[in-house]
Amino acid sequence: MRMEPVRDGFFDRPTLELAQALLGMLLVCVTEEGAAAGRIVETEAYIGPEDRAAHSYGNRRTPRTEVMFGPPGRAYVYVMHTHSLFNVTSGKEGKPEAVLVRAVEPVLGLELMRARRGPVKRPYDLTNGPGKLTKALGITKADYGRPLTAPPLFIAQGRPAEAVACGPRIGIEGSGEARFYPWRFWEAGNPYVSGGRGAAARE
């Protein structure tokens, strides 16, 4: 299986387009334990100063959001409760935008992912959520700021998504009107989409 990192130019496109372009792509993480990769099946766009749900709302520039103000195609990892969440930075230098990866479908390193995650009730529970996939792939805050065009953490070409659906983002109820923006994208029918019962249950 070929897993060549994408070129830097892959990330140079509007964030709503990048969020959809990432569907079907592979997220690859190499650690001392080995390599693991998942095919991205669900994403959410967070678009800079105007998006109340974004950490960079109002151009809020802090040590945490700093990477979003840099060039696109870097890892923005932050801790939410007990879990790490992984984003791809987007938007040109100075534009603090990002795409959250919410779910992947395991492609490589299945045993490693199982060992990291422990027992799960159903196969798709392994990577069907933003906190789950980082644990399965081995992504941590140490990856903050890494360019996604070379090991140990990178995006590679995968099997393109066949049908893309969109809808409101998850978990941002306190964000006013922004909660209704249809900036969540997923591959229709894919069981690894977050929500517990796979995409099929909501379509």
Added chain:
DNA sequence: AAGTGGATTGGCT
């Protein structure tokens, strides 16, 4: 120096 609040998950009622 202390308080607040999540872009979540998993277990229990």
Added chain:
DNA sequence: GCCAATCCACTTG
């Protein structure tokens, strides 16, 4: 469906 777990960035005093 509800809620605790448990971390830390950020705000306020």
